[in-house]
Amino acid sequence: MAAERTWTRLLPSVPLGWLQLWHKPLRLTVAVAGIAFAVLLILMQLGFRSALFESTLRFHERFRYDIALFSTDSVFIVRPAPFTIRRLYEAMGSPDVESVSPVYIFPATWKNPWTNARRSINAVGIDPTRNVLDTPGFADTHSRLVGQDVVLFDRASRPEFGPVGESWRPDAPVSTEINDRAVSVVGLVEIGPSFGIDGTVLTSVDNWLRLFPDRSRNQIQLGLVTLKPGVDASDARDRLRSYLPADVLVMTKADFAAREKAYWNGATPIGYVFAFGAIMGLVVGAIIVYQILFADVSEHLREYATLRAIGYRNRFVSGIVLQQAAILAVLGYLPGMAAAWFLYRSAAHATRLPLHLTTDRALTVFVLTLVMCALSGFLALRKVRRLDPAEVF
Amino acid sequence: MPGSADAPVVVENLNHYYGKGPLRRQILHDVTTTIPAGEIVIVTGPSGSGKTTLLTLVGALRAPQAGRLRVLGHQLDGANRTALENVRRRIGFIFQSHNLLGALSASQNVQLGLRVTGRAARVELRRRAEAMLEAVGLAEHAHKRAEQLSGGQRQRVAIARALVGEPVMVLADEPTASLDKASGREVVDRMQSLARERGTTILLVTHDNRILDVADRILHLEDGRLATFTDAVIANTQQMMYLLAQNTDRQHVEQLVDAMDETAFRSTLQGADAAVAEIPRSDRDGERRSLPEHARAVAARLYAPGRRAA
Ligand SMILES: Nc1ncnc2c1ncn2[C@@H]1O[C@H](COP(=O)(O)OP(=O)(O)OP(=O)(O)O)[C@@H](O)[C@H]1O
Ligand SMILES: [Mg+2]
Numbered sequence A: 001m002a003a004e005r006t007w008t009r010l011l012p013s014v015p016l017g018w019l020q021l022w023h024k025p026l027r028l029t030v031a032v033a034g035i036a037f038a039v040l041l042i043l044m045q046l047g048f049r050s051a052l053f054e055s056t057l058r059f060h061e062r063f064r065y066d067i068a069l070f071s072t073d074s075v076f077i078v079r080p081a082p083f084t085i086r087r088l089y090e091a092m093g094s095p096d097v098e099s100v101s102p103v104y105i106f107p108a109t110w111k112n113p114w115t116n117a118r119r120s121i122n123a124v125g126i127d128p129t130r131n132v133l134d135t136p137g138f139a140d141t142h143s144r145l146v147g148q149d150v151v152l153f154d155r156a157s158r159p160e161f162g163p164v165g166e167s168w169r170p171d172a173p174v175s176t177e178i179n180d181r182a183v184s185v186v187g188l189v190e191i192g193p194s195f196g197i198d199g200t201v202l203t204s205v206d207n208w209l210r211l212f213p214d215r216s217r218n219q220i221q222l223g224l225v226t227l228k229p230g231v232d233a234s235d236a237r238d239r240l241r242s243y244l245p246a247d248v249l250v251m252t253k254a255d256f257a258a259r260e261k262a263y264w265n266g267a268t269p270i271g272y273v274f275a276f277g278a279i280m281g282l283v284v285g286a287i288i289v290y291q292i293l294f295a296d297v298s299e300h301l302r303e304y305a306t307l308r309a310i311g312y313r314n315r316f317v318s319g320i321v322l323q324q325a326a327i328l329a330v331l332g333y334l335p336g337m338a339a340a341w342f343l344y345r346s347a348a349h350a351t352r353l354p355l356h357l358t359t360d361r362a363l364t365v366f367v368l369t370l371v372m373c374a375l376s377g378f379l380a381l382r383k384v385r386r387l388d389p390a391e392v393f
Numbered sequence B: 001m002p003g004s005a006d007a008p009v010v011v012e013n014l015n016h017y018y019g020k021g022p023l024r025r026q027i028l029h030d031v032t033t034t035i036p037a038g039e040i041v042i043v044t045g046p047s048g049s050g051k052t053t054l055l056t057l058v059g060a061l062r063a064p065q066a067g068r069l070r071v072l073g074h075q076l077d078g079a080n081r082t083a084l085e086n087v088r089r090r091i092g093f094i095f096q097s098h099n100l101l102g103a104l105s106a107s108q109n110v111q112l113g114l115r116v117t118g119r120a121a122r123v124e125l126r127r128r129a130e131a132m133l134e135a136v137g138l139a140e141h142a143h144k145r146a147e148q149l150s151g152g153q154r155q156r157v158a159i160a161r162a163l164v165g166e167p168v169m170v171l172a173d174e175p176t177a178s179l180d181k182a183s184g185r186e187v188v189d190r191m192q193s194l195a196r197e198r199g200t201t202i203l204l205v206t207h208d209n210r211i212l213d214v215a216d217r218i219l220h221l222e223d224g225r226l227a228t229f230t231d232a233v234i235a236n237t238q239q240m241m242y243l244l245a246q247n248t249d250r251q252h253v254e255q256l257v258d259a260m261d262e263t264a265f266r267s268t269l270q271g272a273d274a275a276v277a278e279i280p281r282s283d284r285d286g287e288r289r290s291l292p293e294h295a296r297a298v299a300a301r302l303y304a305p306g307r308r309a310a
Helices: A002-010 A016-022 A025-056 A058-062 A086-092 A138-146 A205-211 A233-243 A253-267 A269-299 A301-309 A314-351 A359-385 B051-058 B081-088 B106-115 B122-135 B151-163 B181-198 B209-214 B229-235 B237-247 B250-259 B262-278 B291-303 B305-309
Strands: A067-071 A097-111 A118-126 A150-154 A174-178 A181-189 A200-204 A222-227 A248-252 B009-018 B025-035 B040-044 B066-071 B091-094 B169-173 B201-205 B217-222 B225-227
Touching (some): A016 A025, A025 A253, A025 A359, A067 A233, A086 A097, A086 A222, A086 A233, A097 A205, A138 A150, A138 A200, A181 A205, A233 A248, A253 A269, A269 A301, A269 A314, A269 A359, A301 A314, B009 B051, B025 B051, B025 B217, B025 B225, B051 B066, B051 B169, B051 B201, B081 B091, B106 B151, B122 B151, B151 B169, B151 B181, B169 B181, B181 B201, B181 B209
Parallel strands (some): A118 A200, A150 A181, B040 B201, B040 B217, B091 B169, B169 B201
Antiparallel strands (some): A097 A118, A097 A222, A150 A200, A174 A181, B009 B025, B009 B066
């Protein structure tokens, strides 16, 4: 009580909204917890959503190329369809093109050497003599792939493939089976899983064809085209498009990424699910705030009518309600944010997905929270506007 | 009427209706009165007679529908919402229930009454609120919330809230209804003395006979019509008897009333009314004759043996 006295003495005119909230500590706690939960939900959904896009685009962004040739009827992650390698050679004939490089991609079965459990892993075949991938570890190790039955393992793959990254040493390579063929891991790279890929091994084209004996060298999944210096990628793309048969897609890096993103956003429900989750979070939060504010207004109807009767304007009373909305927004946001920060870390660790809490997203969600609370506040205000000050007599 | 131009309340032919269409019902009929500055006027009347309606109209809480109403120099008939709100700010309201904000301390509640006038600096609010609480005898309760105070203390906080802005007029609707005899008395005495010190006009609605004595004037509403003083006295016979019974032997009075027929009683009262009319109207500084004095005059006539036989 003494503490309360000094506390109120410090503030000559205490914000009424805060006092109204503070007067009902249990309700305040419930409200803050509810909003915090909504904020957490929104942040997680948005986080997973952007992790989805970021992770599915890793190969699109990390391969070194100016123009990608790709089958017309597939997306990268989900079993890319093959097309003839002849298109790549045809592209080589263009005066814009400096070099080309084929990429073979298909899921293979990896045996976890510790548990013998089998699991699908993404096997990528590339030209080992060229530094085609801009990812940690690759530049130093790709030349090792010239050997027979050797692979580079993505150490950021999901843990179900076994602790390859942790136990691999140059002097103690990990040996296992891929598609029932004995291979050894001769180096580690870091790429990371995505929503479609749990893990990745990189190998030479020759080794890749050994893993898939019934596949042909003439059927590739991705063609990487490097342009001569100074050639504009969009112009070259347009020229290549008219030059090559229409059975192959000719895309710049940006086109390729956009196509993949559109697929995840539109053709699969996943992008939608996360957006929906975020909206649900907003709705849940708005309902909670509305309920709290509505309860406050209903309970204090007499008090608010009294304020109107003694001469306070409508906007003063509305201000009390909106102040509560703003306070709830801030008080709910902070713990929601803290919980999200913690969960991002543990989820990123568990899923190895690129989950990070960016300032941008934190700000966006803060604004969303404010908007959500303000909307609920305005809804609750409808009752205040109808107050009849004569009713208090 | 002299001085009616600057009287705080001038009511002329005020009519008021509730409801629409066939449900429309007239509540106030041609109410005309003037309340001079500095008077304590009590409005009495049976339940549903329109007392609260009249009070809310005078308090600018409702817009007048028909007739003329001038409050604190502002014509309220035809005035817009903002004008009504501005008049409200200059009036101190005391409600039947205290209507304090539960989340606020007594001091903060009183500050609200001052803050709305816009005539006090922020730093002044607390000091003046606490001075006002001291005036109503609650200095040591300033930091308590309503739920920590007794009913009488709450009502005194409400009075402090109504008076802290130094309103020129106070409107109170049954301020003592929720209080026991002692605290009701205390509240009314506080109102009276604070009002007297500042010359505040007080319009007070009450059913409480125990506080009629503070009135300079009594307005009696009967079915929405203002009654004459005689009618008021007749209508308030019950109340009069109650007052008499407090001062005299109750049984004796009851016998007296039992023995009296109505015409005799009426003429007695009219005699009393005439006697009252003879009493010179007190001016502002002079001595006021309050209801108990009238009551005593009536009682004197009732007791006069000659009259009784007549
Ligand atoms: N908002 C309203 N709408 C419709 N009718 C109303 C309204 N307020 C009051 N009335 C009616 O108007 C009449 C006068 O009401 P009012 O409250 O002025 O009476 P009162 O004299 O204050 O009574 P009481 O002594 O019981 O408080 C009553 O019949 C009441 O039912
Ligand atoms: Mg009433």
